[in-house]
Amino acid sequence: MRIAFVGAGEVTVKTAEYLIERGNEVVIIERDKKRIDELSEGLDCSFLHGDGSKPAILREVNPKETDVLFCLTDDDQDNLIASLVGRSLGFKRVITSIQDPEFEGICRELGLENTIVPSRTISRYLADMVMGLDILELSTIIKDEARFFTFVAGKGDAGTVGDLKLP
16 A cells, blocks of 8 residues: 655654555655654655645645545644645545544534544543553454444434445
C-alpha cells in the first residue's frame, strides 16, 4: 500500500515506522525542513517539503495511486482543509485527526467519515484499563489484520448488520 501523511509529528512517525516495517510505501509531507532533515536519517520513506493543505503539494503525492491520506498536523483547521483538498483530489481514503471535539460534527457534515479524536481514543483505553480489562491478554488476541472497532449509529443509520460497510 501507498500511504501519505500531512504533518510529521510523533503519531505520524510511529505509524509510519509500523507501516514501513510491514512493507508499505510511505510519504510524509511537512512544512518544517529541519524536521524533515531530522527524520530522513532514521525513516526509510519519502519526504515532501511543503504545506499539505495546498492542492499543488498534495498532487505531487499522486492521489490516484495513494491508498490513504492521513492528516495529522497539530492544527485542526489545517487537518480539515488538507482532508477536504485530499478528498477533492481523489485520494482513496482520507483520515482526519482533530483535537477539538467541537469539530467532529462539522467533519460529519463535510463528509469526512474517517475522523479521529486522539484524546477520546486514549481516554477510552485508560477507562478500560481502570475497569480491569487485561490489555496484555487482549493484545495477544489482536494479530495481523484482525482488529476490534467501535462505531456510533444515529437514527438515520437504522437497518441490519448486513447493511453496514464493515471492513
